[in-house]
Amino acid sequence: MIEAAQFVEAARERGFDWYAGVPCSYLTPFINYVLQDRKLHYVSAANEGDAVAFIAGITLGARGGQENGGRGVTMMQNSGLGNAVSPLTSLTWTFRLPQLLIVTWRGQPGVPDEPQHQLMGPITPAMFDTMEIPWETFPTEADAIGPALDRAIAHMDATGRPYALVMQKGSVAPYELKDAGRAAKREKRESRDVSRGVSSDALPTRNEALQRVIAHTPLDSTVVLASTGFCGRELYAIDDRPNQLYMVGSMGCLTPFALGLALARPDLHVVALDGDGAALMRMGVFATLGAYGPANLTHILLDNGAHDSTGGQSTVSPEVSFAGVAAACGYASAVEGDDVSLIDELFASPQLDGPRFVRVAIRRGTPDGLPRPTITPPDVKTRLMRHIAISGSNEGAR
Template sequence: MTLQANDFIDRAAAYGYDFYAGVPCSFLTPFINTVIDSERLTYVSAANEGDAVALAAGQALAGKRAVAMMQNSGLGNAVSPLTSLNWVFRLPILLIVTWRGTPDVADEPQHELMGQITTDMLETMDLPWEIFPDRAEAVDEALARAEAHMNETGRPYVLVMKKGTVAPAELQTQSAPTQSRGAITFRPAPYKEPTVSRREALSHLVERTDPAHSVIIASTGFAGRELYAIDDRPNHLYMVGSMGCAPLLGLGLAMARPDLDVIVVDGDGAALMRLGAMSTLAAYGPTNLHHLLLDNGMHESTGGQATVSSGLSFAGIAAAAGYRTTYEGHDRTVIDQMLGGSSQGPAFSHLHIAPGTDKANLPRPAATPVEVKQRLMAHIGAGS
């Protein structure tokens, strides 16, 4: 008998799975449709598969269980966060990956190679996997194995779904997730030479935030190292790798913990890498999410290679995407505006900063990524 979607979803709920993020696949259609139509579950439509992984990782940072769903052809989009976010920080999530292009099933030519290497890719990334259960009575055992692995290692577990595993289910809910039609506050900033340094901007941010009620997630590279040099607080998370994933990690955390102000410090290079994330943050971002983009027009930590940000207004993009309040400027007041009581979230600030870093006084965090994560989770009462 073909598995009904709720045969899995109801049993997964007993383990705490009520948050799903993903990118659709025809194999997943009945599963995703059932999740969307459920009033007790949250589904976030991600711009790409790596974003879905980072979103689920943000829920894990809050001590919750979450699912990221994708087609195996999109597994490549998820390699970066799976290997340099979830694996490094030990953030356990459940992955449901469809298996297009299996040798025994006729499929489109674009799935042939990925069908041959899907399980090899998972094993190369140190991701244990098993076939998604096709019988209701097998679901509990699969979930128990996933839970045991996550508790032991703190890392993801994968269920690989074959064609026809889940019985068809029509989508009943047709409403789009967009929560606004554009920003209520946005004024483009006329060009002038930036004078504020990254350290000055981050020092001001640290002064303006209360560690007891906030979390600051700093993008990979100099942003995290500068934040650490200014003050190593328990509410700080310093990203390593997974470039561009900080906003999605912050979104997952902010959705799980509406009692916290979640502030994401981004960079122009990182934002450009996952520009689609801004549409997701605008559509789903809660009022407690603040997105600060520090733009010096270059990849400074790798030698100062220019980005294309000189031709962009990130705040303009954020406003068009639907962030409720967006600001752009060349001084620290845009941070005050973003955090101010009159701002409606999700709020965004694009601060143009001057290049230049005192590398001689730019330490790397002494704690390991896992220790930083554990400290943060303990600080916000999320367990580990």
Template structure:
């Protein structure tokens, strides 16, 4: 078996000190080490963990993601459309529940057979982690070299690989909402482009604008392409988790997440994670048109959801509904002055632009120039 604390120290020597993930009994001792000794973010699901880690990487960290192999299926979308597409590498540890020939619970049987083929199909480099410490150190060195080439690397972990690492007593802190302002007036219903124009006009030399999948990123690009913009493609629903990872690890930047109703509904558990960790330099704006605009205008169920109350219940310090563009501008300026984790929801009209273009810059170039921008931000 591997001495867990020694293994963790080797990871730290290689620069890996930021962890995120979802628990698994096979990985509990490594998770306990991460909680005890490093920065650890407990994600609501494995896809969110990949997005959090990706934001941390762009902010300059070398992140580690921990998950059970059943949760690898939750992570497929960001692995193939965020990490692969943007060339954002993560070091992953995935358990091998349901290993062929070993007795396990019935729900792990199929996943145990397809874990390694699934990694291969996603073009993720992998190794079964050795239980011999010296061999494991050599494997870590190889993994670090792969990460340096901007490619993700996953260790497949068998039962009994890590020695016992007791979990220190955890503090049960709570982050609670200070201010909620719900809908109380008629909506102006501006276009998305009009709302994005207001948001973009308020950026400064410390602002990072993170636009969700689909027309939001495409319209922001047409308004003004800039090195502090990030246009998410694929990995729908991951933009606020990406923003969380970035905001936690680059405190000199102001992270403005521009989300949509369909995107938020897909991974609404991210609100709970954001609210608990609560970076004050994160502003989460949802432009809600009650539609999947990029795929033909099919209706979402956002008309039946009170996003403002949900965000407040999840611990966002401020959660507000804005009715018109002037109020949107006011609330953004207010956040810049007060710096509290803030959620803004605004109803917008459905898009009529059928000839909207696409960014003429490759995703990995978007990532690279954003990383350069972040490195140049000073306190």
């Protein structure tokens, strides 16, 4: 058994200063220790996949321009590993955004545990093997911590992909929580719905909305992250700029990814281009963004009420007030409507004390012959990291 401080301080010496996850009793000492150290950062995620995507955003921002620190740790119980499979296989693996995983081994063979862990316990090692994530058991002796971290870092640096430490019961001694270190509480905001009630044919197109976004996101001070599906493909077709990244897979993970980047790079204005299907899939992240989101984060949801890239099947978005959800979750401003000029107004509005949100209803459909990006995900990530390493306004978000 080790002390929480022994591992966390050894990790800090190696640049790990960001933590995110969903609690497990095995992880309690770590979480309590990190929460009470003002130089470390812990984000309580709505689910394990959001935590993985958030740390991926931290990695993108930190490796893109910070000299010290910036490595991230994602912590979870193995029962939640299934929630993290999508971003682990289609975000961190695809874009080569490494992170250290600490996953508790509930239901470990031979160790009595609750019924819900009886299946996941035995198959946890196989899940890591299947996802091509090398793993080892969490160190339980002080002199084993450094070598374990060094092995993890060597793999992460060589491959750009995650490494896992699987924590057995009783690995870390208890650590008392005296200061919960919660995110700053924000007052609930009012949402605005300024829809004109126009027919679907009169709604703006995605192209028109993206043109407005491009006009307000200069290369030297903004980063634009585009959601899975036609949003990223159409943005690429309009103008493939070095300050843009096109998400593939990882549906719903764009916004926690953007949150990580915005916190890692407060000198940049980070714009997350979301879709209604993706937002509905991981709506819990609205609460995380409302609690932790900084002023340099802008969340734009282009809502056509359909899964456009898979055949146009309808979503339930017409029944949802996304702005109402954002306002209730603590966003600094939240507006929705069917006029593309809302995007202009959003960027013209003054900086507030948290993230801004706008949902714009758009027309269904996509231009014929829409190309797929020819730049690969690792290359678009590397290009963006190089770009933001030399970019960014000292004045912060606009």
